[in-house]
Amino acid sequence: MQVGSVELPNRLFVAPMAGVTDRPFRQLCKQLGAGYAVSEMVTSRKDLWHSLKTSRRANHEGETAPIAVQIAGTDAAMMAEAAAYNIDRGAQVIDINMGCPAKKVCNKWAGSALMQDEPLALQIVEAVVAACLPHNVPVTLKMRTGWSQHNKNAVRIARAAEQAGVAMLTVHGRTREQGYTGQAEYDTIAAVKAAVGVPVVANGDINSPEKALAVLRHTGADAIMVGRAAQGRPWIFGDIAHYLATGEHRAPPLTQQVRQWLLAHLEDHYGLYGEFAGVRTARKHIGWAVRSLPGGETFRAHMNTLDSCAAQVQAVTDFFDALSLTHDRLPAGDLDAAEDDDAATAEHAACHAN
Template identity: 40%
Template sequence: MAKESPLPFRLGPYEILGRVFLAPMAGYTDAPFRETAKACGAAYAVGEMMTADSALWETRKSEARLRFMPDEHPKTVQLLGADPKALFEAVTLAAQKGVDVIDLNMGCPVKKVCVKGAGAALMKDPERAIAVLDAVGQAAKGSSVVATLKMRLGYDEIAPEALKIALAAQKAGFAMIVIHARTRKQGMSGPANWVAVAPISKALAIPVVINGGIDSPEAAAYALEASKASALMVGEAALGAPWVLREIDAFLETGKRVETSLSAKKEALAAHWNAHDAFYEESSERLFKKHLKYYEKRVPGLAPLLGDNFYASRSDAFRDKLSAALEALN
């Protein structure tokens, strides 16, 4: 059945006050970047992917993925796995650690994930996919957390199993489904087939969110209309340019482009760095370099101000050079 897209729509007890979301991206959508994205217009943001094997959650990386900003709600993590029992236990443990929303990953196309039957590999194994959905749904209900799903249109090609899996997720009690409008074979490249998502959107009563290939306000508007989705999720286009989220939101509301000023870009970058530095402390410089490489591409004039040897800088030199570059940027 077709559904309307009222705002806000709900994820369990949580109101989502907008249609532009930040997609989970391994290594990038940590708590400081999620905070930055929300300040730049994201109505909702999903944390990094974590293994469902909770025995591995004691590592520093996993512990960081289970940390949230003080006022962050809902607190969301994405779980990856193919074993229903392990996923049931992982959802239960995550709830005990204060997580509000569990996003199940059925979209990761990476080979080392798919050979284990997880991520997008579940798209070609509907029986196991449904068993996994049932396990996560049951654990979510028992733990008072909200379950959502991120999936693709198929494995090697667009397949009818996508609708079957989406309907199974709805039946299992999932509150929202995000569909990356590509197959696993396409990975992160090639044209996203937003139109192919429309039959799934129309068949479900729960919100469907469109993802994949959304790299501009115009693309966002077209993707939303073509897919008949309730909202959209932006991935790589927001790296180094979180302000694109506000630009997209403004375009959806007015049909007109709003360009972000250089001063606003500087402010967003500085806020991201400050939040990141406070969050990671002694490892902040090392972990921020990957973000800066995206900012260099998307903030005119930043790269030459940082200089050729910037990424070899350590600690105080890193901070001083970054501060000087931001001060000089105009």
């Protein structure tokens, strides 16, 4: 699949989630089958670029291509400058955030709030495209179906964005008013696909291979984007790819294989964040990985008391070694219930992290 000058290996994408899709997590998802992963949103406020949080988000050392960075803001000139700043740091695709529903973001008229001001939204798109053009870096746009049920303007914005030079559009099948509640709908995504010639990506509630296929068929989208369902299950991209290719489910991963993936992820995670922050920010990733497994809840409670990288690594090793004695492959758990309990809260909180 092609996005401007950038070739993508497949049509299975990782959604940008602040506080989740950092470089180590993106790398893990790509390793396990995702063809494309978008960074956590980077602010367009220049005064924050040298903060620890933003500098980590702009760090792409060792990251496999394509490197896609999402930027957020409300001023066209600042957004153009943010695009150039991130291109200088390795970005090969710039994504404009017009989808985050968090009040902290929308109260500043960023994220999905921009969908209420179409002239400003278009001005930002035009400025970012102009800034990226000399570098041959494609610009993409992630948005929602609209601001509210009675104001679904995704098709109109999509057409204008395409005319302004956007190379790909991602649509989350909810309004800003919905946040992450209720069910995603896909008719609006299908309408956007029918209205434009650039690739369209479907996003929202894609949590299984069957759902991925159903959404692709219903919308006609060129690709799908998975967010919450990849938390703790980054191999879902490989599962989806196998199902789309064969119509069959592949076996769950080996328990020792999951252990190896998680330990490698933790090592990469600690390398980016250091001991103090790394231990604390790794807890959610470990928690997602074990939440539906036998003894997972007890382990989560214990793991949250540990305050060193070495202790976390040993605990994870011991947990999966013990599990492998009774389960050669990862046992199926109540993943839907786990997502209801954890992931909606996590993604909503993640959007607030900016």
